[in-house]
Amino acid sequence: MGALVSRASRPARYTLVFHAEAQFVDTVKQAVFAAGAGRYPNYSECCWTATGTGQFRPVGAANPHTGAVGVLEKIEELRVEMLCDSEETARKAVEALKRAHPYEEPSYAVYKLENF
Numbered sequence: 001m002g003a004l005v006s007r008a009s010r011p012a013r014y015t016l017v018f019h020a021e022a023q024f025v026d027t028v029k030q031a032v033f034a035a036g037a038g039r040y041p042n043y044s045e046c047c048w049t050a051t052g053t054g055q056f057r058p059v060g061a062a063n064p065h066t067g068a069v070g071v072l073e074k075i076e077e078l079r080v081e082m083l084c085d086s087e088e089t090a091r092k093a094v095e096a097l098k099r100a101h102p103y104e105e106p107s108y109a110v111y112k113l114e115n116f
Helices: 022-034 087-100
Strands: 013-020 048-056 073-084 108-113
Touching: 013 022, 013 087, 022 073, 022 087, 073 087, 087 108
Parallel strands: none
Antiparallel strands: 013 073, 013 108, 048 073
């Protein structure tokens, strides 16, 4: 039997989640995958996608990609989740997401995962 790796010695992993309109998701996914996200030891370009409704109201000096300042918008978007195998990968993936995403302020979150 091989040696067991203790939980404490495993590198921290993260989940990156972002939202975008369907027509932009593939472009953003490719940029984030190229930054190293969505990889497992024997797989690449792994993610989970679900449909939902995004809501926002641009205010002040906003320059929205969709909608108009002062108007409440509700649009169909996709939620995409993927693994990042290290903090460095998560940071690179967020940088790539921000460059590739068409929104002025992309909606995203990064969650640190526990090792059980």
